[in-house]
Amino acid sequence: xxxxxxxxxxxxxxxxxxxxxxxxxxxxxxxxxxxxxxxxxxxxxxxxxxxxxxxxxxxxxxxxxxxxxxxxxxxxxxxxxxxxxxxxxxxxxxxxxxxxxxxxxxxxxxxxxxxxxxxxxxxxxxxxxxxxxxxxxxxxxxxxxxxxxxxxxxxxxxxxxxxxxxxxxxxxxxxxxxxxxxxxxxxxxxxxxxxxxx
Numbered sequence: 001x002x003x004x005x006x007x008x009x010x011x012x013x014x015x016x017x018x019x020x021x022x023x024x025x026x027x028x029x030x031x032x033x034x035x036x037x038x039x040x041x042x043x044x045x046x047x048x049x050x051x052x053x054x055x056x057x058x059x060x061x062x063x064x065x066x067x068x069x070x071x072x073x074x075x076x077x078x079x080x081x082x083x084x085x086x087x088x089x090x091x092x093x094x095x096x097x098x099x100x101x102x103x104x105x106x107x108x109x110x111x112x113x114x115x116x117x118x119x120x121x122x123x124x125x126x127x128x129x130x131x132x133x134x135x136x137x138x139x140x141x142x143x144x145x146x147x148x149x150x151x152x153x154x155x156x157x158x159x160x161x162x163x164x165x166x167x168x169x170x171x172x173x174x175x176x177x178x179x180x181x182x183x184x185x186x187x188x189x190x191x192x193x194x195x196x197x198x
Contacts, residue, residue, distance in 0.1 A: 016044070016096070016102055016103055016104040017102065017103045017104070017122075017123075017124065017188070017191060017192055017195060018104050018106060018116060018120050018122075018123040018124070019103055019104065019105050019106065019123070019124045019125075019126065019184075019188055019191075020106050020108060020112070020113040020116055020117075020123055020124065020125040020126065020169075021033055021105060021106065021107045021108075021126050021128055021184075022107075022108060022109055022110045022112070022113050022125065022126070022127050022128070022160065022164060022169065023127050023128035023129050023157075023160070024129065024130070024136055024153055024154070024156065024157035024160065025140060025143075025145070025153050026130060026136050026139035026140040026143060026145075026153070027128045027129050027130050027136065027139075027157075027174055028128060028130075028139075028174040028177060028180060029107055029128040029174075030062070030107050031177060032128060032174070032177070032180055032181050032184055033045050033105045033107050035177075035181050036105065036181065036184060036185060036188075037105060040103075042102035042103060043102065043103040043105060043188075044096070044103070044104050044105065045105045045107070046093050046094065046096060046104055046105065046106050046107075047061060047062075047063065047064055047094075048063055048064070048091055048092060048093050048094075048106075048107065048108065049063065049064045049065075049066055049071055049074065049080070049090070049091070049092045049093075049094060050063045050064070050065060050066070050071075050089055050090060050091045050092075051065075051066060051067060051068045051071045051089050051090040052065075052089035052090075052091075053065075055144060056144065057143060057144055064094075068090065071083075071090045071092065072090075074092070074094075075090075075092060078095070079092075079094055079095055080092035080093055080094060080095065081093045081094070081095055081096075081106070081115070081116060081119070082108060082111075082112035082113075082115035082116055083112070084108075084109055084111045084112050086109060086156075087149075087152060091108070091109070091112070093106050093108055093112060093116075102192070103188055103192070109160065110127070110160045110163045110164045110167065110169070111163075113125050113164070113167060113169070114163075114167060117167060122195070124170075124187065124188065124191045125164070125167065125168065125169040125170070126169060126170050126171075126172055126184060126187065127160070127161065127164040127165075127169040127170070127171045127172065128172050128174050128180070128184075129157070129161065129171060129172070129173055129174065130173070130174060130175075131173055131174075131175045133154050133157075135175075136153075136154060136157065137150050137154060140153055140154075170187065172184065
């Protein structure tokens with residue numbers, strides 16, 4: 001459980017701590033985010049919108065699946081913190097409601113993380129990665145991505161690693177899920193402590 005900071009303090013920052021989890025598909029960032037949100041009521045997981053087709057292994061709450069027209073309408077109304085187009089599909093993070101909670105987790109790509117940092121320089125940005133590209137390929141293929149799509153995602157991951165480093169992301173290698181969850185929880189707790197020192 002991540003300790004909850006005292007948000008009633010007069011010196012507490014406004015709004016939730018925004019935690020950006022980026023990384024290649026198959027790195028485990030979504031699983032880490034879901035475990036953390038399920039373990040602590042003060043953590044909210046933002047559910048991104050996408051125009052991509054639902055995969056057979058997608059959880060019901062993986063995304064809000066919409067067509068391109070609906071996504072574009074929401075985007076044009078200013079309804080996203082960030083949005084991007086990746087491999088021909090839109091992805092966007094909706095503007096959170098006031099009940100976002102103590103910590104708002106965003107599972108987004110590095111380009112989206114750049115947009116978040118422009119509006120919230122205090123956001124905690126973490127790049128979750130697989131131990132190596134061979135392991136990443138195995139995970140992508142195991143989850144149903146074809147060889148061509150896996151190759152495209154691995155090429156994109158190399159570019160994102162470089163961009164994330166340039167933006168000051170903290171890189172985490174997810175070789176063991178339980179350990180990765182504990183490491184992310186510790187990083188969040190440390191950032192909360194600096195926002196609301198006792």
